[in-house]
């Protein structure tokens with residue numbers, strides 16, 4: 001069973017006051033939507049190729065959470081952070097963050113003292129490198145680690161605020177990546193702690209289906225807007241965003257996660273190429289990168305150019321393609337525009353994309369580099 005925080009016992013004046021405050025914060029939030037672009041370091045997409053004016057925030061993925069703060073994943077990353085910060089010369093309002101994925105369990109298990117040491121070290125690391133904030137992407141705390149993670153989040157916020165007050169600097173951002181799984185979301189986070197302490201969170205509304213011989217052995221959508229008939233609503237973008245809204249995470253702090261990559265399958269029988277068709281394996285590597293089961297957007301465009309068939313599923317708001325025994329669920333300009341419009345009309349805080357690196361920078365797709373990121377930017381305005 002999911003534990004959802006119950007606000008039913010609040011008195012009415014409190015309800016009206018908070019409704020008023022929510023209305024105010026929504027009114028100010030509409031002046032500019034957030035567009036977070038996660039960046040994976042890649043020789044194919046060096047930082048010099050990152051457009052400084054497309055995203056409002058770029059997030060370097062990943063560094064490690066460590067005892068004394070933040071540790072770069074590789075020693076060469078320090079120079080890359082600096083290069084990313086230098087993009088702010090081209091766009092002074094761009095925010096540059098670093099995302100932390102591993103290392104949280106040891107800090108949380110160490111109790112309040114370890115959490116404070118981490119927070120102080122992380123704040124001074126961010127300031128030293130002129131970064132604008134940090135993104136927490138622990139995948140994922142267990143039931144028994146939840147309270148510690150929530151404590152860590154409030155300790156980091158407090159530590160960052162103290163430093164801001166002391167030095168008169170602009171506040172550091174604290175952002176998150178949240179699970180696409182309703183069970184995990186139900187045990188891993190306290191929505192009111194998140195609302196009180198973070199600036200915003202990207203819900204990772206993708207990877208809903210990834211080929212697995214025992215569990216996911218038919219074709220399925222990576223990131224449908226709406227779940228196909230017969231599937232749980234929680235296996236979809238709107239289903240999970242509505243889950244977080246209902247669970248009480250503040251609307252204006254929720255970003256819709258959008259993928260720029262597809263997930264591929266090998267069809268068991270080339271003549272059965274619809275949704276939920278039998279699959280025998282992950283797809284062979286896509287034409288653009290050598291990873292089983294993944295097509296970056298450039299690979300999608302190459303496949304379509306070489307004769308793959310595209311099918312648009314209007315009910316789910318996403319396309320798929322097939323070619324011989326290859327089958328790929330992906331996102332394109334049409335699906336991303338539809339998703340982004342849903343995010344805007346639902347008054348969410350914006351969109352977070354995984355990832356900038358996997359969009360087409362080669363010009364293989366029509367219309368020039370970064371077609372998917374440009375679609376999101378034009379939708380968010």
Ligand SMILES: *[C@@H]1O[C@H](CO)[C@@H](O)[C@H](O)[C@H]1NC(C)=O
Nearest residue numbers: 212213214215216217218279
């Ligand atoms: C295919 O997946 C289903 C669950 O969706 C499972 O019950 C079945 O055993 C799987 N088939 C094989 C051959 O593993």
